[in-house]
Amino acid sequence: MRAFPPRLPEQPIFYPVTTEDYAVKIARDWNVRASGAGFVTQFDVLKTYLDQHEVQVAGGKTHQEYWIPAEEVNAFNDAIVGKIEVVREFR
Numbered sequence: 001m002r003a004f005p006p007r008l009p010e011q012p013i014f015y016p017v018t019t020e021d022y023a024v025k026i027a028r029d030w031n032v033r034a035s036g037a038g039f040v041t042q043f044d045v046l047k048t049y050l051d052q053h054e055v056q057v058a059g060g061k062t063h064q065e066y067w068i069p070a071e072e073v074n075a076f077n078d079a080i081v082g083k084i085e086v087v088r089e090f091r
Contacts, residue, residue: 001041001085005073007070007073013068014070014076015067015068017065017066022064022065027039039090040088040089041084041085042084042087043081043082044080046080049076053066
């Protein structure tokens with residue numbers, strides 16, 4: 001996979017997280033319950049793009065994520081280096 005899809009109308013923010021541990025928690029504990037499956041992806045993003053956004057802390061110091069506005073998802077995708085890989089799957 002080389003890009004993330006556009007956000008749905010009810011999803012105004014894209015939330016890439018900064019650690020695999022946090023991504024696992026979201027995929028396993030929240031997404032499986034909400035939709036039956038959860039996936040952890042791994043990818044690299046140009047630092048010059050990420051430097052335009054502050055890391056946000058969502059509920060605890062280990063829960064760090066970027067808040068990318070939905071209208072910037074194409075620019076985010078353009079800043080991805082290489083491929084997006086699924087590294088964990090939960091059902």
